[in-house]
Amino acid sequence: MPDTALSPAPEARAGFPIEEALCEIVSNDAVNAEYRLMIARAPEAALRARAGQFFHLLCPATEAGQPFLRRPMSIYRIDRARGEIGFLYKVTGKGTRGLATLRPGETLNALGPLGRGFTLPQGTRHVMILGRGVGLATMAPLARLAAESGAAVTAVLSARSPELVMSRAELAAAGARVIEVVDTDGSSAPEEMEPHLTALHDERAFDYIATCGSNRLFRLARGLARSWGITGEIALEQHMGCGLGMCYACVIPVALPGGGEEYRRVCWDGPVFTLEEAMGW
Amino acid sequence: MVSSTAPDLSVRIGSLTLKNPVMPASGTIAEGMTQVIDMGRLGAIVLKTITPDLRQGTLPPRVAEYRDATLFSIGIPSKGPDYLLEHTLPAYAACDAPLIASVSADTAEDFGKLAAYISDPRIAAIEANISCPNLKADGRAFGMDPEATREVIERMVAATRTPVWAKLTPNVGDITVFARVAEEAGAEALIVGNAILGMAVNAETMRPRLGNVMGGLTGPAVKPILLRMVHQCAKAVRIPVIGCGGITCGEDAVEYMLAGATAVQVGTANFIHPHTMTEAVDWIAEYCTRHGLSAAREITGALRPLHAPATAPTETV
Numbered sequence: 001m002p003d004t005a006l007s008p009a010p011e012a013r014a015g016f017p018i019e020e021a022l023c024e025i026v027s028n029d030a031v032n033a034e035y036r037l038m039i040a041r042a043p044e045a046a047l048r049a050r051a052g053q054f055f056h057l058l059c060p061a062t063e064a065g066q067p068f069l070r071r072p073m074s075i076y077r078i079d080r081a082r083g084e085i086g087f088l089y090k091v092t093g094k095g096t097r098g099l100a101t102l103r104p105g106e107t108l109n110a111l112g113p114l115g116r117g118f119t120l121p122q123g124t125r126h127v128m129i130l131g132r133g134v135g136l137a138t139m140a141p142l143a144r145l146a147a148e149s150g151a152a153v154t155a156v157l158s159a160r161s162p163e164l165v166m167s168r169a170e171l172a173a174a175g176a177r178v179i180e181v182v183d184t185d186g187s188s189a190p191e192e193m194e195p196h197l198t199a200l201h202d203e204r205a206f207d208y209i210a211t212c213g214s215n216r217l218f219r220l221a222r223g224l225a226r227s228w229g230i231t232g233e234i235a236l237e238q239h240m241g242c243g244l245g246m247c248y249a250c251v252i253p254v255a256l257p258g259g260g261e262e263y264r265r266v267c268w269d270g271p272v273f274t275l276e277e278a279m280g281w
Numbered sequence: 282m283v284s285s286t287a288p289d290l291s292v293r294i295g296s297l298t299l300k301n302p303v304m305p306a307s308g309t310i311a312e313g314m315t316q317v318i319d320m321g322r323l324g325a326i327v328l329k330t331i332t333p334d335l336r337q338g339t340l341p342p343r344v345a346e347y348r349d350a351t352l353f354s355i356g357i358p359s360k361g362p363d364y365l366l367e368h369t370l371p372a373y374a375a376c377d378a379p380l381i382a383s384v385s386a387d388t389a390e391d392f393g394k395l396a397a398y399i400s401d402p403r404i405a406a407i408e409a410n411i412s413c414p415n416l417k418a419d420g421r422a423f424g425m426d427p428e429a430t431r432e433v434i435e436r437m438v439a440a441t442r443t444p445v446w447a448k449l450t451p452n453v454g455d456i457t458v459f460a461r462v463a464e465e466a467g468a469e470a471l472i473v474g475n476a477i478l479g480m481a482v483n484a485e486t487m488r489p490r491l492g493n494v495m496g497g498l499t500g501p502a503v504k505p506i507l508l509r510m511v512h513q514c515a516k517a518v519r520i521p522v523i524g525c526g527g528i529t530c531g532e533d534a535v536e537y538m539l540a541g542a543t544a545v546q547v548g549t550a551n552f553i554h555p556h557t558m559t560e561a562v563d564w565i566a567e568y569c570t571r572h573g574l575s576a577a578r579e580i581t582g583a584l585r586p587l588h589a590p591a592t593a594p595t596e597t598v
Contacts, residue, residue: 018313
């Protein structure tokens with residue numbers, strides 16, 4: 001059986017399951033007005049990454065100086081055949097500005113793979129991916145590997161406008177049915193999406209929902225999962241220190257089953273949490 | 282390659298002998314590190330501070346980044362002593378390095394009780410974290426009051442046969458006062474020291490950058506300050522001083538040792554380069570060889586004077 005993102009976490013091997021890898025940049029180009037796609041050659045340990053996991057990247061210095069801490073970046077593509085990993089990112093701050101300067105042949109220092117990824121329940125037949133903006137990048141590997149395991153995937157892509165819809169081709173190439181909703185025609189409003197998604201569920205029942213990138217979509221996903229009696233997960237983000245569960249900087253509150261809440265580390269206990277644990281923001 | 286002339290890296294910290302002088306600073310490693318490096322190569326493994334009670338820690342955001350420094354406000358989230366004994370210690374059982382616990386509490390009496398409770402053959406020493414800047418209002422800590430420092434260390438020493446180390450705070454006027462007090466109270470070693478109390482503001486949002494407003498400054502930017510304090514403390518006491526503050530490589534570690542440290546703790550660097558500690562061990566060995574030293578302990582306090590005495594020019598009018 002091929003090693004897929006759905007297989008359980010690998011046991012600690014003779015080497016170390018998490019590596020500080022020096023990856024050669026293959027390409028690093030703009031994909032639209034806001035986002036860039038970086039492809040890097042990765043060693044074996046990095047290629048064991050599972051959907052929803054991330055790498056902690058050492059970002060090159062710019063005129064603004066060397067970003068002191070690493071930056072977490074979720075995995076957009078794991079291409080084991082080519083030995084490559086891909087990251088889809090938006091240039092927003094000092095770290096991502098540094099990443100954008102990397103040219104083919106240069107080296108990216110990537111620590112990983114890190115964190116707990118998506119876990120499809122046994123026997124999942126129809127997956128709903130519900131995401132917005134760069135949040136969709138995180139779920140692209142999930143679509144590919146769900147499809148490989150024989151599950152159908154319906155991906156609902158939300159964006160401000162049609163030209164900013166992310167990951168359309170990647171998700172379609174993974175075999176997902178792609179549905180786009182945008183702010184410009186009002187179709188991305190939760191009250192518009194709910195009857196639409198319910199109709200899709202009536203047509204072919206979903207048994208798992210994955211979401212990322214939007215608090216509105218999280219609340220919609222959790223409401224739908226509850227009313228349909230299915231499970232789901234969300235990938236969360238937080239400013240991080242170490243990425244290895246050591247510094248406790250990246251905590252977020254999660255809801256406990258018996259009531260109450262407690263902090264969990266996004267980098268180590270997550271970044272993927274169940275829809276019932278997650279609290280929105 | 283190990284040759285017969287490989288330098289002896291072992292150092293003595295009170296009643297303990299460590300195979301080399303490099304260990305993590307409390308709160309900067311966790312079980313996750315065992316998946317990246319061989320923790321058994323370290324001189325010791327210092328665990329995250331625990332408190333007698335369960336604590337969630339401070340409100341996020343908990344980290345603000347600076348050039349060559351971070352301001353952390355974590356506030357010692359703790360799962361308590363039973364979790365330490367039942368889960369944390371077994372997680373490092375396979376690592377061939379002594380485990381050092383770290384404790385904090387709200388009263389000197391509770392420091393003593395906690396030290397007694399976790400006295401366990403698997404724990405080689407207990408560090409008294411009397412210096413965390415993120416617990417009390419305005420960053421106050423036991424370690425900012427000499428009498429409170431004395432009481433905490435005396436209570437712990439009386440409560441356990443496990444060696445007690447005192448982690449001092451740099452947020453005081455004359456740190457040597459605290460170094461002497463901790464030595465008199467029975468500490469076998471000093472860690473100099475914890476984070477420097479600081480604050481971060483976001484001009485655009487007009488808000489603090491940390492949920493706790495204040496936090497502890499760490500990273501290479503603080504090294505000159507802690508190096509100075511290590512030098513002062515090493516001259517003030519007979520017990521070993523463990524240097525801690527902005528160490529990012531073996532060369533930094535050697536600088537601390539030259540200034541008087543017997544061993545070092547690596548903190549923030551673990552978050553960025555997880556191989557920092559193991560590479561520092563190798564670098565120290567290479568340094569010893571290059572300088573013709575048969576043992577790393579010869580580095581401690583070997584700082585040479587920059588000038589011969591009385592060679593400064595006479596002041597002229």
